[in-house]
Amino acid sequence: MNDLTVSNIERQNVLNNKYAVAKIKDNLGATAMDFEGQYLFTKKMVADFYEVDVSTINRYLSEYVDELQHNGYVLYRGKRLKEFKLQFGHLINETSKTTQLGLFNFRAFLNIANAICNKSTDFSEDV
Secondary structure (H helix, E strand, O other): OOOOOOOHHHHHHHHOOHHHHHHHHHHHOOOOEEEOOEEEEEHHHHHHHHOOOHHHHHHHHHHOHHHHHHOOEEEEEHHHHHHHHHHHHHHHOOOOOOOEEEEEEHHHHHHHHHHHHOOOOOOOOOO
C-alpha cells in the first residue's frame, strides 16, 4: 500500500471502503452532529479535534477543495441551512445572519487529516 498522505488513489480506496470508515468512526471518538443520517463537523470542530487553528482548515479547504468536496465537504445554504441551524444552532455558535455554513461529513473529516498530518505533501499528487 502506498503512503496515504501522497497518493490520492490510496486515500480514495480507504475512503470508499465503508467497512474501514465505519471501523475508524467507531474507534476515533470524534464528536459530530447527526443530521439527515450523516455525521457532520464544522470547521471549528475539525480544527479542535486535530488541534490546529481554523485558519489552517481554511487554507487546506482552499488548496484541496475539489478532493474535499468529492469526499463530502458541503456548503449548506437556504432551507437546508435553516433546518440545520434549528437543530444545532445552539452548538455551533453561528449567528442567525449566517447565509452559508461549510460542513465536513465523516469522509471529508478523515480526508483533511492527511493534509494536517503531512503539511509539506502535495495533497493532490498521485504516486
